[in-house]
Amino acid sequence: VQLVQSGAEVKKPGASVKVSCKASGYTFTSYGVTWVRRAPGQGLEWMGWISPYNGNTNYAQSLQGRVTMTTDTSTYTAYMELRSLRSDDTAVYYCARDLRFSEWLFDYWGQGTLVTVSS
């Protein structure tokens, strides 16, 4: 199992960013994908979850209206788009395989994508 994320991004305030997470080594539609971020000097923050099986999503209330998670089952890729970026969105963004329908566990994680928001 591997989750490989897209490379680092630098964005201006107000812009959008779309991070990808390409899965391999398992049946993509059998497990959810959770997105987590960690800002400098802060802890982990749960951003949301998507089911590649049916597209169901559950977004953190703090990000509602700014975040959209999607999947492309033909390429085994999950995407997280964050809009209206602010400086406090600067963080490392992680995707993780979510086993919630069998076990409460994020068992494999991507390598992380650094998103820097700066004017």
Added chain:
Amino acid sequence: NFILTQPHSVSESPGKTVTISCTRSSDRLASNYVQWYQQRPGSSPTAVIYENNRRPSGVPDRFSGSFDSSSNSASLTISGLKTEDEAEYFCQSYDSRNQGVFGGGTKLTVL
């Protein structure tokens, strides 16, 4: 909403045992299941305990977890401490809307 509260830092000597607590501030945890993730600097998080006391494959049995329903708090215990255990540890659970919540993290120093 609720908050998971962890001590900011703990330190202990190699070979000793350390316990890290994780206490919810209010409301009942949705599933009563708590997970623990280890994150070393520059690395992605990895799970060390899930569903209160289960160990993922490959995690040594020096790591154990527990949950006290009376106080709605969880604990991570690491015995036989090694320098490689030095990392930040985050507890995690879900609220009533099945949204994930992480504790603030505990920096473990093994000296």
